[in-house]
Amino acid sequence: MTKAISVAGLHKAFGRTRALDGLDLTVATGEVHGFLGPNGAGKSTTIRVLLGLLRADSGAAELLGGDPWADAVTLHRRIAYVPGDVTLWRNLSGGEVIDLYGRLRGGLHRERRAELIERFELDPTKKGRTYSKGNRQKVALVAAFASDAELLILDEPTSGLDPLMEEVFRDCVLEARDAGRTVLLSSHILSEVEALCDRVSIIRKGRNVESGTLAELRHLTRTSISAELVGPLNGLAQLPGVHDVQSQGSQVRLQADTDKLDAVLRSLATSGVRSLTATPPTLEELFLRHYTTDEANAR
Amino acid sequence: MNRQLAGTGALLRLALRRDRVMMPVWVLVTSLLVTSMPRSLSTVYGTAAERAQAAATMNANSSMRALYGPVFSDSLGGLTAWRAGVVGAVLAAVMSLVIVVRHTRDEEETGRQEMLSAAMVGRRAPLTAALLAAVVADAAVGLVIAGRLAGQGAPGALALGLAVAGTGLVFATVAALAAQLTESARAAKGIAAAALGAAFVLRAAGDSGSADGESALVWVSPLGWVEHVRAFGGERWWVLALFAAAVTVQAVLAYALTGRRDVGMSFLAARPGPAEGRLGGVGALAWRLQRGSVFGWSAGFLVAGLVFGGMAEGAADLVGDNEKTRQIIERMGGQTALTDAFLAAMAGMLGLVAALYIVASVLRLSGEESAQRAEPLLAHPVGRLAWAGGHLAVAFGGSALILAVGGLGLGLGHGQGVADTAGVIGACLAQLPAVWTIGAVAVLLYGVAPRLAAVAWAVAGAALALGWVGPALNVPQSVMNLSPFAHLPKLPGAAEVAWAPLLVLTALAAAAAAAGLAALRRRDLAG
Numbered sequence: 092m093t094k095a096i097s098v099a100g101l102h103k104a105f106g107r108t109r110a111l112d113g114l115d116l117t118v119a120t121g122e123v124h125g126f127l128g129p130n131g132a133g134k135s136t137t138i139r140v141l142l143g144l145l146r147a148d149s150g151a152a153e154l155l156g157g158d159p160w161a162d163a164v165t166l167h168r169r170i171a172y173v174p175g176d177v178t179l180w181r182n183l184s185g186g187e188v189i190d191l192y193g194r195l196r197g198g199l200h201r202e203r204r205a206e207l208i209e210r211f212e213l214d215p216t217k218k219g220r221t222y223s224k225g226n227r228q229k230v231a232l233v234a235a236f237a238s239d240a241e242l243l244i245l246d247e248p249t250s251g252l253d254p255l256m257e258e259v260f261r262d263c264v265l266e267a268r269d270a271g272r273t274v275l276l277s278s279h280i281l282s283e284v285e286a287l288c289d290r291v292s293i294i295r296k297g298r299n300v301e302s303g304t305l306a307e308l309r310h311l312t313r314t315s316i317s318a319e320l321v322g323p324l325n326g327l328a329q330l331p332g333v334h335d336v337q338s339q340g341s342q343v344r345l346q347a348d349t350d351k352l353d354a355v356l357r358s359l360a361t362s363g364v365r366s367l368t369a370t371p372p373t374l375e376e377l378f379l380r381h382y383t384t385d386e387a388n389a390r
Numbered sequence: 391m392n393r394q395l396a397g398t399g400a401l402l403r404l405a406l407r408r409d410r411v412m413m414p415v416w417v418l419v420t421s422l423l424v425t426s427m428p429r430s431l432s433t434v435y436g437t438a439a440e441r442a443q444a445a446a447t448m449n450a451n452s453s454m455r456a457l458y459g460p461v462f463s464d465s466l467g468g469l470t471a472w473r474a475g476v477v478g479a480v481l482a483a484v485m486s487l488v489i490v491v492r493h494t495r496d497e498e499e500t501g502r503q504e505m506l507s508a509a510m511v512g513r514r515a516p517l518t519a520a521l522l523a524a525v526v527a528d529a530a531v532g533l534v535i536a537g538r539l540a541g542q543g544a545p546g547a548l549a550l551g552l553a554v555a556g557t558g559l560v561f562a563t564v565a566a567l568a569a570q571l572t573e574s575a576r577a578a579k580g581i582a583a584a585a586l587g588a589a590f591v592l593r594a595a596g597d598s599g600s601a602d603g604e605s606a607l608v609w610v611s612p613l614g615w616v617e618h619v620r621a622f623g624g625e626r627w628w629v630l631a632l633f634a635a636a637v638t639v640q641a642v643l644a645y646a647l648t649g650r651r652d653v654g655m656s657f658l659a660a661r662p663g664p665a666e667g668r669l670g671g672v673g674a675l676a677w678r679l680q681r682g683s684v685f686g687w688s689a690g691f692l693v694a695g696l697v698f699g700g701m702a703e704g705a706a707d708l709v710g711d712n713e714k715t716r717q718i719i720e721r722m723g724g725q726t727a728l729t730d731a732f733l734a735a736m737a738g739m740l741g742l743v744a745a746l747y748i749v750a751s752v753l754r755l756s757g758e759e760s761a762q763r764a765e766p767l768l769a770h771p772v773g774r775l776a777w778a779g780g781h782l783a784v785a786f787g788g789s790a791l792i793l794a795v796g797g798l799g800l801g802l803g804h805g806q807g808v809a810d811t812a813g814v815i816g817a818c819l820a821q822l823p824a825v826w827t828i829g830a831v832a833v834l835l836y837g838v839a840p841r842l843a844a845v846a847w848a849v850a851g852a853a854l855a856l857g858w859v860g861p862a863l864n865v866p867q868s869v870m871n872l873s874p875f876a877h878l879p880k881l882p883g884a885a886e887v888a889w890a891p892l893l894v895l896t897a898l899a900a901a902a903a904a905a906g907l908a909a910l911r912r913r914d915l916a917g
Contacts, residue, residue: 142769144915164773172769178762180679181499181574184663191669195770216662220499220573231766244769 093120094153095242095273096141101150103136103297110136111147112297118275118290123268125288126277129382133297134277135175138246141275142172155242168196171240175247175277177227179219185230186215192234204237210259224251236263243267243274249283261286281374293381300381305374312372312380313346316355321363330354341365394649397511401519405493406526413527416485421534423855424478424554427470428542441469448472449601456598456701457735457858459614462623467542471550471621477859478550479616480590482531482558486524487565487582493520495569495578498653507653517569517648521562521641528558546622549630553619556633560612561586563640570647573655580686587690589613591697598701612636672772676780680751684788687747688795691740695799698736699814702729702804730883733800733814737882740796741821741875742857744789745850748829751785756836756843759916774911782833782903789825793818817881823895824874828853830902837906840916874898 096118103111111133118124128134139145141154143163152159157166179188189208193199208215211229222230228251235243243264249257257280264274264287278284284291285305293301301308313334319341327343328336332351337344347355349372359367406413435441445464448454461472494517497503503516532555539547561582568581589611596607596614608614618629669675755778758764767777797818801811832846853873860870870876874895879888 139765139915142765144765144768146912146914163768164771167769167771170769172766174762174766176762177766180675180763182663183669183678184665184667186665187663187667187669190667191675192766192770194670195672195767195772197771215665218661218663 094118095120096124096152096154096275098137098141098152099150101137101140101152102148103133103140103145104148110297111140111150113150114294114297115299115302116292116294117302118273120273121268121271122289123264123274123276123287125284125291126275126294127279127284127291127378128294132294134294135246136297137294138172138244138275138277141244142167142170169241170244171196171235171238171242172244173228173231173235173246173248175250177224177231179222179227179230181219184216184218185213185222185226188219188230189215189234189237193237196238196240199234199237200239204233207233207236207263210263211256225253225256228252229256232260232263236267241272243272245274246277247279248276249278249280257283281378285374293378295381308377309349309372309374312349312377314349314352314372315344315346315370316359316367317342317344318359318367319343319365320359321365323362325358325361327355327358327362330358394512394514395518396515397506397509398515398518398522401493401506401511401515402522405489405519405523409489409492409523409527413485413489413523413530416481417527417530417534420478420481420485420554421531421538423481423859424470424474424535424550425538427474428466428539431466431469431473435469438464441466445469455601456594456698457739459593459597459608459617460601460603462603462617462620465542465622467539467546467622470539470542471546471623472617473859475550475553475616475621476590476593476613478531478535478554479557479613480586482528482554483561483586483612484583485527485531486558486562487579487586489524489527490520490562490565491569491575491578491582493523494566495572496575499573499575503653513649514645517566517644521566524559524562528555528562531555531558543622545625549619549625549627550621552630553616553621553633556630556637557612557616559637560633560640563637563644566644567640567647570644570651576683580683584686584690587694591694593617595697595701671780672767672777673780673783675767676754676784680754680781680784680788683747683751684784684791687788687792691744691792691796692799695736695740695796695801696803697799698739699733699800699803699805702732702736702800731880733804733882734817734880736800737797737814737817737821738857738875738878740793740800740818741825741878742854744793744796744821744825745828745853747792748785748789748825749832749846749850751788752782752829752832752836753843753846754785755781756840759840765915768915775907778833778907778910782829785829786826789829790819790822793821793825813882820878820881820887820892821875823892823899824853824878826899827874827895827902830899830906833903833906834909835906837909837913840913 094117096116098114098116101111101114102109114133114137116126116137126134126137136145140147140152141159143159143166146160154166155169159166179185183191189204190199193204211233213226213229213233217226228248232248235245249260252260261283264276267274276284276288288305290302290304291308292299320343321341324338324343327333327345330351332348333355334346335344345355435444441464445461448458448461458473459476462468463471497506497516506516532551535554536547536551539550564585565578565582568578572578572581590613592607592611593614596605596611597603597617599605599607603614603617608617612633615629615632618626620626669678758781764777768774794815797815798811800818801814804810804814828846828850831849832843835846836843853875856865856870856873857875877891877895879891881887
């Protein structure tokens, strides 16, 4: 696996605030990588380090085989970036900005530009401040997707897009992946992450807390089961992968590791099952667990 | 009406809280500059006889009248009003227009107003709060002036304080109007500042042409009214009604406009632009973003040059035989040939004002960075030096352009032929090393400590204050030498151009700018 982005032990402090506290992140070439974390976790700081706008205090960062700080200018020819909050010059039209960005990167595809403007339903003649937030976002998205950058760095790019445009955005990301490009997608929209991302990294307080494919991450979580049984429990609590068994009369509640479900259901069946509900882990639960662990620990 | 003003109190408190540093500093600098005059003047003109002679000489000299207006009384108070009245009024006007635009159009442009207006905030509350903030600041300036000058005569002190505060309010309402007309805070400030510049040029032209200030040109300028109040010189209280009338008319207009438009919108609406762009790079972008201001400054310098150039001949007719006056003019202009000295003094004034242009232009870098427009640009294959270089080329090259245009205006206004005009343009361009030094200080501040970049305004302001007021106050040469402008040869008229200081200043400017750029390359960009 070749790596488009590889970051290890990255530290960055702003005064007393530790924005990055030993962050690790690996993005393979050609994958769509979801970059998740609560507000203030350090996602944008990481991206700004990768873009050579901030200099890390310590740690190693490699981007497309180069140093994001020292080789910033040459690397940027191969990168397209869409910030979460796009600000435009008030007296330049959207079309002018798209073409300026294109020329700075050494040209953009005219047909692809025209096609994208049509798909995103963008009016390129409007000027900076007259665009809504979603439309400013579209200007940056058209410029990014019309380039032939190898790596797309997208920082919450769909905040402000309507559901139809969000759909167009998803198509564009998938097309980019099919064309062999790498995408780092920071997002809060979990359905978007689920639909697009091959792998995700979850960070919290400037550290990576989880990385892997969605299936792998799901695997790490537990299914909650509640059942009404006919007979007594048959050694269920001793089974590997079973947690938090609470039994009251014929009612039993428990948590089971998702990959041990088979054994758990067998054991329940031997006791005779009157009713059973099993709740699989939702993606939300998965993330919420990571996002809130800290508060839970603090309590 | 009540509902239209709902929330004004809260917005005013917000404005005063946000301006808690800027406003007191500006109030103190403005009022102390005025109220320190009696002491400084008494060291230059110790006796009543000296003051009487100085007053007579000043009034007889059209170039001095152009700079400061006529003297109406040779008491210490009268000379204070003469020397510092207009200066204080200009400072109060700039403070007021900045405050008003900052809390009206700036809030709308950044979108912050939207959130405020969604709360219990009436349609007219933001404008009212901004104007009240200006009233607070101007009242403070007026009170300090009236209080600290009361020893020179309470009625005069009160009249001067009211005139200075009144000018501030006139330009507060000019800014309120400008904020309704444009969608950008920068343009609104530009319109209000252009109005202030026009008021100064009108007053200067009128005063150079008439010894008693009764020219119609002076009467149409709010800065002229400051003179006409005649503080300490038989106060004409009714002139204050002019301030009140102008403030009322402009405020009513601004309120009428603000009630009729949408939040964030203006009456000069943005037109659609081209669907495709031809901007080829960051240099072209910098020029595109700043060209409007370069053209505006050039037009202003051309007009100012034409007006001042037209006065130059008058300066030669009235050679004062007062040795002190001659010394003052020599310190400003350097030559005994008074026409040359006058032109040199005006070239110097243009140079001082060009320092404001270069600071504004250099600080566009800071504005682009903090508005996060630099970030996506620098995520492209664009080096920080190339990005900054585009703006600096406009800043440093633009200052050369506006000074050349100002010199052209001076030469044409003076009307003494091509050779003379070339000499005057040269004299204006000789200001460049000092202007660039100020610009380079701004680059250094921006590169090393971007949060403190606005301190560059204080540097330019200090140079302006030393150059404008310093020569008449016997400010020690060692203090004058702190300003780069003090080291320039006095042109036109010097027998031989002293190249050494020009080269040294240019080298210093280059070094400071290079250091600033080196720091910019190494530091984090603001997010």
